[in-house]
Amino acid sequence: MARNDGQIVIKKYANRRLYNTGTSTYVTLDDLAVMVKKGEDFVVQDAKSGEDITHSVLTQIIFEQESKTGNTLLPISFLRQLISYYGDQMQMVVPSYLEHSMQAFAEQQAQMREQINKAFGDTPLGKNLQVPIQMVEEQVRRNTELFQQAMQMFSPFVNAPQPKETKKAEAKDIDELKEQLRALQTRLDNLG
16 A cells, blocks of 8 residues: 555545545545545645645535535534634634644543443443433533633633524534434433
8 A cells, every 4th residue: 555654645636536545546535534534644745736635524524524414514604703712812822722722632531431331231222322411411511511611721812702603503403403402302211
């Protein structure tokens, strides 16, 4: 397999086709998303210039996933807040903070799965049980609080009130999340 310092090299051509030099096959953005989920390390290069365009391709994958699944991971309030940091003094801090937050979240998720496996083992309930509803609610609450506290520390003088539209959108997002959690709890109750 062709690799660049341990990474698979994906070439992107002017016609927007992606070529996996490791497997000598053309791939799609969906294929690259699967590679990410499998933990495969790759770099995307412009075929003509050799420029590293991995960031823009990964961003494109996120955009496509957000548009086609209907199950968005990025709430509107988060997107608005993220956009507000572009050009801000704190722009340099945000990527590092987000990277560490996602790493901590992944570690906490692994710990929750381990606890579920210890608690339920190989039982049918253990196999079908993803995450107890209370653990999810608590984790989301803690992560949200940590993110808000960190952002307030970085910009303590930017506590302007949010527009009513943003508050309504956030309330709608919270209501939708609560409904999804209730549905999940009902499914869990039916499994038990």
